[in-house]
Amino acid sequence: xxxxxxxxxxxxxxxxxxxxxxxxxxxxxxxxxxxxxxxxxxxxxxxxxxxxxxxxxxxxxxxxxxxxxxxxxxxxxxxxxxxxxxxxxxxxxxxxxxxxxxxxxxxxxxxxxxxxxxxxxxxxxxxxxxxxxxxxxxxxxxxxxxxxxxxxxxxxxxxxxxxxxxxxxxxxxxxxxxxxxxxxxxxxxxxxxxxxxxxxxxxxxxxxxxxxxxxxxxxxxxxxxxxxxxxxxxxxxxxxxxxxxxxxxxxxxxxxxxxxxxxxxxxxxxxxxxxxxxxxxxxxxxxxxxxxxxxxxxxxxxxxxxxxxxxxxxxxx
Ligand code: ADE
Ligand code: ZN
Numbered sequence: 001x002x003x004x005x006x007x008x009x010x011x012x013x014x015x016x017x018x019x020x021x022x023x024x025x026x027x028x029x030x031x032x033x034x035x036x037x038x039x040x041x042x043x044x045x046x047x048x049x050x051x052x053x054x055x056x057x058x059x060x061x062x063x064x065x066x067x068x069x070x071x072x073x074x075x076x077x078x079x080x081x082x083x084x085x086x087x088x089x090x091x092x093x094x095x096x097x098x099x100x101x102x103x104x105x106x107x108x109x110x111x112x113x114x115x116x117x118x119x120x121x122x123x124x125x126x127x128x129x130x131x132x133x134x135x136x137x138x139x140x141x142x143x144x145x146x147x148x149x150x151x152x153x154x155x156x157x158x159x160x161x162x163x164x165x166x167x168x169x170x171x172x173x174x175x176x177x178x179x180x181x182x183x184x185x186x187x188x189x190x191x192x193x194x195x196x197x198x199x200x201x202x203x204x205x206x207x208x209x210x211x212x213x214x215x216x217x218x219x220x221x222x223x224x225x226x227x228x229x230x231x232x233x234x235x236x237x238x239x240x241x242x243x244x245x246x247x248x249x250x251x252x253x254x255x256x257x258x259x260x261x262x263x264x265x266x267x268x269x270x271x272x273x274x275x276x277x278x279x280x281x282x283x284x285x286x287x288x289x290x291x292x293x294x295x296x297x298x299x300x301x302x303x304x305x306x307x308x309x310x311x312x313x314x315x316x317x
Contacts, residue, residue: 007281007295011316013086013302014079014277015186016210016233016266018129018160020058020091022075023271031061043241043274048162048192051242054272063097069112076116076124082278085316086308088186089113090127090158093145094138102145110153123312125155127186130174132159132166143174147181155307156184158210163193168201175204184307186233190214191244195221208233208264208305213244215261216252226260231305236283237275238268248287257294264302265295 025042032039037057045051062068079087096105110126117124128146130139139159146157157178159171168189175185184207190198191211195218201209202224212232215221225232234253239245245252256263265280267273275283281299284290290298303316 003282003285004278006292007285008081008083008278010083010281010296010299011085011303012083012277012299013088013264013306013308013316014082014084014266015088015208015231015264015302015306016235016268017087017089017277018055018091018269019071019075019089020062021055021269021272022078022089022267023058023061023071024074024078025271027070027074028058028061028271031067035061042272045241045272048242051272052161055269058271059092059095060097065098065108068096068098068109069116072109072113073116073119076113076120076122078276079122079124080120082276084122084277086303086306086312087117087122087124088127088155088306089124090129090160092129092131092142092160094142095131102142103148106145106149106152106154110149114153123308124153125307126153127156127158128154129158129160130171131161132163132168132171132188133161136170136173139171139174140177143177146178146183150181150183154183156186156207159187159189163188163191163197167193168197168204172204175206179205184208186210191239192242194218199224202228202230206230210266211235211239211244213239213252213256216255216259219259222256222259222261229262231262231264231301232256233264233266235266235268235273236280236288237273241273248283251288253284254288254290257290257298262301262305263298264305265298
């Protein structure tokens with residue numbers, strides 16, 4: 001059995017996946033041809049802004065409900081083939097090109113995702129992403145929007161885009177709104193900014209942290225993460241492509257696990273980084289020297305740390 005087949009068969013939750021960038025490459029090529037636009041370069045981004053530009057192009061391709069429905073169906077089918085029993089997909093409904101309003105976007109996306117998940121056997125929940133560069137009004141609005149759909153498939157709010165100059169603490173009010181609605185809070189922190197942003201996120205009482213890998217640079221922050229049991233949703237290939245880590249061999253994941261920090265593995269933006277969630281497990285074993293037993297524990301952690309209902313977790317663990 002290949003390592004890929006072994007890790008595809010391992011039940012896992014995928015907790016760090018941006019919906020638009022989970023598009024299949026064939027689908028991207030077809031839609032670019034239909035729209036008469038050039039296929040964007042993949043996997044190499046001279047800087048974070050150019051990465052976000054590529055991401056924006058994917059958002060622009062999703063300009064009809066039919067395309068959104070096809071994306072959701074393919075994402076759930078791919079998740080099932082990857083051994084994903086619970087998927088938390090992140091999306092920015094305000095940016096949807098297929099709908100006039102964010103409310104209309106969620107009214108379509110949530111039931112369509114739930115239906116695709118049922119057909120493919122993948123429990124799923126939406127993380128409504130707050131664009132950290134878009135200011136406090138947007139952050140509050142996004143949190144209120146997420147709150148409105150709290151019992152219809154939204155499980156949490158996230159916080160995305162460039163951390164530098166946009167600290168996590170600026171979203172405190174939005175996080176309070178989400179929490180009051182019973183939602184989880186899972187910001188990106190400690191990706192492009194340092195360990196102080198991981199500490200700031202912990203001070204806000206977040207449920208998990210997306211990335212968080214910069215914590216490895218501060219033993220006190222590592223200790224705090226381990227003590228609190230806060231799960232980091234780590235995406236090694238993303239970190240290497242975006243220059244957050246120098247190489248897979250030098251990635252901090254082994255150090256995080258050694259320090260007792262709970263970690264899940266995710267793909268972040270598989271189309272844009274060229275690796276899916278199963279690849280991340282294979283690379284963790286083959287390039288980072290993490291043992292299969294430890295990776296089985298990572299997969300268990302991912303399920304435990306997800307917002308999936310107890311019966312989904314019980315069936316998978
Ligand atoms: N949005 C999509 N991918 C992201 C990343 N790696 N960091 C911040 N925002 C993102
Ligand atoms: Zn991300």
